[in-house]
Amino acid sequence: MKFCIFGAGGTGGTLAAYLAMAGNDVTLIARGAHLQAIRENGLILHTNHRGTETIENITACTEAEYNDCPDVLFVCVKYYNIEDAIAFVKAKISKDTLIIPILNVFGTGGIMQEKLPEYTCLDGCIYVMSEIEAPGIIYQSNKILRVIYGYRPGQPVRLEKTAQTLEQVLQKAEIRGHFSENIVRDALQKFAFVSPAAAAGMYFDATCEAFQQTGEPRDMFVGLIKEVVALGKAMGVEFQQDLVEVGLNMMDNLKPDSTMSMQRDIQQGRQSEFDGLVTRVVKLGQEYGVAVPLYEVINEWGNP
Structure with missing residues (x-):
């Protein structure tokens, strides 16, 4: 091919x-x-x-x-x-x-x-x-x-x-x-990991190790996943798995020193996907009438 x-x-x-x-x-x-x-x-x-x-x-x-x-x-x-x-x-x-x-x-x-x-x-x-x-x-x-x-x-x-x-x-x-x-469901399921992981990783400036143990970073990561799930349900998506459980399992299996690409881009002073991974969720929340308070906090923090 x-x-x-x-x-x-x-x-x-x-x-x-x-x-x-x-x-x-x-x-x-x-x-x-x-x-x-x-x-x-x-x-x-x-x-x-x-x-x-x-x-x-x-x-x-x-x-x-x-x-x-x-x-x-x-x-x-x-x-x-x-x-x-x-x-x-x-x-x-x-x-x-x-x-x-x-x-x-x-x-x-x-x-x-x-x-x-x-x-x-x-x-x-x-x-x-x-x-x-x-x-x-x-x-x-x-x-x-x-x-x-x-x-x-x-x-x-x-x-x-x-x-x-x-x-x-x-x-x-x-x-x-x-x-x-059902690509809408499957793509949103992936987004429900990468967006929360990138957003929380950037917000706390932390490696995956911080999200692999009990504490505020892990709680934020879980909360962001739940907001994406709520948005998906408002869009008519029926998920076949518990995305919080899926996301935590993926996070816990990454190397402790791993970081997301958006986080690395910001750390190195490069252009990032913040608009697509964070701001877009806030806009979709407004469009579908879904509360995304954690995303709003990170969006405001990243756009002072």
């Missing part, structure tokens, strides 16, 4: 590495020193569970240089760069390509679809713990790697064969791929 991965950070780099190692045709859209290092040395994947892999069968190029027609485009940029992805699709991507954004922010597929009405933009999410360790090197700190994608309610079902085949291709690449029949 032919893939284009737009965004070569921890998410896009890890996804590209696994897909290429399974023999798929993969092009990675990258920039700067990271792009140059991949061109010179291949993409290096550093993990704790499978050692270090050097993947040389990946094509790396800039947005302008890309000139191909992939079966699937995975959008793996940060939320604040979504307009760059939309511009790339308009300039370079065929309407026969299935587009799947797998950002941290809930509902990104619908946001892209509004601006790309002639294309097929699904919703999706990914479970992965990875980051750029150095130019050309991706560090995957935890073996979890799961991609979920699907059509939104009422969305025209186009390119369905590609969507069905993709599930098998992902699984053969040692990625837990799942073609979901």
